[in-house]
Amino acid sequence: MSTVLYNRVALIGLGLIAGSMSLAMRRAGVAGEITGFARSQATRNTAAEIHLVDRVCDSPIEAVKDADLIVLAVPVGAMGAVMAEIEHVLKPGAVVTDVGSVKKSVLEAVLPHTPEGVHFIGTHPMAGTEHSGPRSGFAELFDNRWCLIVPPEGADEAEVEKLERFWRALGSNVERMDPEHHDIVCAVVSHVPHLIAYTMVGVADDLRRVTDQEVIKFSAAGFRDFTRIAASDPTMWRDVFMTNKEASLEILGRFTEELFALQRAIRTGDGDHLHDYFTRTRAIRRGIIEAGQDTDAPDFGRAKKGT
């Protein structure tokens, strides 16, 4: 199934997602030439050194010239500015996509800079690790993960389907969603959980009665997973909350409401309330295992991985 879908693919941004896309495109044989650009000279040097893409370019204009598919893989707050920079050199019929975690604000920022005859279709590969930078990519990152496809109103159906084929070739499962629904689903399953993890790690760091040394030394299951989450890229996450404000605040409001109910149960000694609540959450976990999003192997102790 090694069919070239896009003769030339340009990656703007060369971090974890773009790097993994390049490696996955090569594995699948779906791209002719892959060009790449990153704002930072150090990132460009590293990308060139490890041959992350076929050709590292010194400007976004150079990278997107004659490209059939352009991938904006920069923090969501920077999408509009990048699009404004390249709009005049985009080839008629070219497809531009982004890989940001927020869709409503990205479409708002990017569509005014999308020329007639160029197709903008948003995508959100729901995959990642806590690492970032050009060395962090790997070809298997998208395998069996979801990629949400978020076309704007009136998008060209043939181009949307082609882009879905592309993501499937990279290993993903695809599903279409409208921008508003996308943003609330992601606030629940990703954005607010990240904010909470960041907060908990910050609390631990502040606490005078527990030393830093102890927090690090005795970080067992629970906190250790939180620090893993909280180690993700700060700029990317700042932009997520700046641009998905409405949905994030709604879910945060619900979260604090529920947390206060549990806090009250602790204060009043209402063990039944806690037990019922804790029992209910187990079913969701089972659903996730059955849906194939995770394995059932014990992970907390990590002993079986020989650490």
Place this chain on the structure above:
Amino acid sequence: MSTVLYNRVALIGLGLIAGSMSLAMRRAGVAGEITGFARSQATRNTAAEIHLVDRVCDSPIEAVKDADLIVLAVPVGAMGAVMAEIEHVLKPGAVVTDVGSVKKSVLEAVLPHTPEGVHFIGTHPMAGTEHSGPRSGFAELFDNRWCLIVPPEGADEAEVEKLERFWRALGSNVERMDPEHHDIVCAVVSHVPHLIAYTMVGVADDLRRVTDQEVIKFSAAGFRDFTRIAASDPTMWRDVFMTNKEASLEILGRFTEELFALQRAIRTGDGDHLHDYFTRTRAIRRGIIEAGQDTDAPDFGRAKKGT
């Protein structure tokens, strides 16, 4: 280094921790005979079927008879009742320990039932998985994990040191702590993170605008790790919060304070505040990796494990 430290060891409770202890004791050759009791007939049957211990007993009295080391591996809310049940048959010179996640309230519950000449010394192996029950144990669970040793005032130093040798033989690193300090450290690195994970999973479950199916289907990094945490044993966790009330409420108070500051930054669009906060947490993560509590391998995508 196969030295028998205790001729007969009795395990009261046959879940993840007790089962793993039995397998680790056999691996280390530190126990003569290992007896075991669990409240549930089904658990006793399973334990017998898989030879989890040398002898499954039908009562706690039978299990602890002539035992040199008795391990209370039941939810922390049940420790006092178990101790009251066995106190009259404990052998003079015997050592009783527990493996609960809370220490102040366990000592308060258990010490009044500790006969003259019997030594109670609390321990807390900081290891576990999200699984529970007699089939979930494995010998490597404690390897390179911390076991906190919490002796009551006036404990026999020789017996404390012997129990530390025992836990080292099971693979753990050991550190002594007083009960109050233990409880606040654990509230930070384990108890409150668990409560938060439970809450977030509960929020997702409640949300009408996002279907259960979507929450499960699109659970990416972040939320997936939360569900893993939230799948832990409900009774054990209810008891943790019922018995470590003071420290849990203190840490929860700090957590909501910090969360509100971040929420306000989102509402007012203060990106610098978020970026600074998110940057600070990365350092803690690095500390944990350097302390050997976790690996640096990317875990979010889990692609490399071939899921």
